[in-house]
Amino acid sequence: MSTGDSSNLSAGLTKISVLEICLAFLKLGLTSFGGPIAHLGYFRNELVVRRKWIDEAGYADLVALCQFLPGPASSQVAFALGLLRGNGVVGGLAASLAFTLPSAIVLLPFALGSSAFTGPLAEGFLHGLKLVAVAVVAQAVWGMAKSLAPDKPRAAIALIAVAIAVCASGSLGQIAAIAGGSVLGLWLCRDDSTPATGHLSVPVSRRSGAIALVIFLGLFVIPPLLASTTGYQTVALFDAFYRSGALVFGGGHVVLPLLQAEVVTPGWVSNDSFLAGYGLAQAVPGPLFTFAAYLGAVMGPEPNGFAGAAIALVAIFLPGLLLVYGMLPFWDAMRLQPSAQAAMRGANAAVVGILGAALYNPVWTSAVLAPHDFALSLAGFLFLTIWKSPPWIVVVLLALAGVVFHGM
Structure with missing residues (x-):
């Protein structure tokens, strides 16, 4: 890392031990319910207001970068916060692991015991989780449409993305929809210019950032070639989840159609198990x-x-971390480019369409099988959107x- 790239953001900040970083983010990993926007609110309360690890302007800059990137x-x-306040990459990885592992550890026993979870009560429970997926994805589509496709041009991009995702199913159709949305954004979304504010500069050299971006691209291109030529399932598994993590624009719920295309379509996971697990992940x-x-x-x-x-x-987490590390030294210059802003607005509108297509198939078609299923799904949607229930x-x-x- 070069000292010439040293940061306004990190200047004067004392280093925090890896143990303290782990404990702070472990607390957040155990208590942060409600999705990524809620998580950012928890982070602000704990790390900006209470612990004063970073000021408001610096935190806003980090959030802007991470919302711009896929992941x-x-x-x-x-x-990024662990990177700034800890020991470089070690601090960043400590924060990521502490925040991530609690929910993964909770989900793992359910997954390992799913084969023994049989009988009428189990079937009813799993079907209820599939109805949760309907309510949650419907809420995500509703909220994302209001924020990411609020005008006629972006609504049109979202509808085109629905058509692409329906006509060309699988990951290739989703990649085509995102790429098409970016191109259309360059044409249709230039007038919606929001001036960039603040200044983000961190002690990551451009050389280090470029290396991270090259690794990101290499892992995006090489594993699928290896999987197709060698047939190794381990490589295919890594590739499926890495590609899904690399293409998630606009929020965590967008990972649903990407993962469904990667693991359900080839028959690795049944659609029932997939939707039940997705419903459980909301809890x-x-x-x-x-x-x-x-x-x-x-x-x-x-x-x-x-x-x-x-x-x-x-x-699934690796591409997002490589991207944020790689983009940190280039972010200030890139976010001022009108073309980059327009392309990202188009891509974000496209993911609304992709998620909308997934709401119908496989989520709706697999879960809503009777009138009472529709009523329960609607009730769940209203609980989430009107009554703001956890x-x-x-x-x-x-x-x-x-x-x-x-049982009835």
């Missing part, structure tokens, strides 16, 4: 990306179990309702 925004902010704190640990554990082909969970978890309450209510109605 899990709250986990990327955790990594635990921390980042939604830890759903990957559940999927890695319940895989049909090996590696699965603990090994599959570890590979999936590392693979997601874990909706999980409990719909899971119990699933048991009751299945």
Whole structure:
């Protein structure tokens, strides 16, 4: 790291021990319910207001960077804060692991015991979790449409993305929708210019950042080639989750259609297990990306179990961390470019369409099988959007309702 790139943001900040970083983010990992936007609020209260690890302007700059990039925004902010206040990359990884592992550890026993979880009560419980997925994804589409596709041009991009995702199913269709949204954004979204504010500068050299970006691209390109030529399932597993993590724009819920295309379409995970696990993931704190640990554990082909969970978890978080590290020294220059802002607005509108397509298939078609399923899903949606209920309450209510109605 070069001293010439040293930062206004980190200047004068005393280093914090790795243990203190771990304890602070472990507390957040155990208590941060409600999705990435809520997580950022928890971070602000704990680390900006109470601990004073960073000032408001610096924190806003980090949040802006992580929301601009693909990946899990709250986990990327955790990594960046650990990087700034700890011992470089070691501090960043300590923050990421402490924030991520609690929810992954909670999901893992459920995944490992899912094969023994049978019978009418289990079927009703799992169906209730699938109805939770309907309510949560509908809420995500509703909220993201209001913020990411609020005008006619971006609504049009979202509709085009729906058509692409429906006509070209799988990961290639989703990549095409995001790429098409970016191109259309360059044409349709230039007038919506929001001036960039603040200044983000950190002690990461441009050379170090460029190396991280090259590694990110290499891991995006090389594993699929290796998987197709060697047939190694371990490489294919890493590639599926790495590619999903690298393409998530606009929020953690967008990972649902990406992962569904990667693990359900080839038959690695059944659609019922996939949606039940996604519903269960709403009840635990921390980042939604830890759903990957559940999927890695319940895989049909090996590696699965603990090994599959570890590979999936590392693979899905790695691209986001490489991107935030790589972009830190270039962020100030890039965010001032109108073309970059326009392309990102188009890409974000496209992910609304991708998630909207996933709301219908597989979420709706797999869960809403009777009139009472529709009523329960609607009730869950209203609890989340109108009454602002915590997601874990909706999980409990719909899971119990699933048991009751299945018994009837």
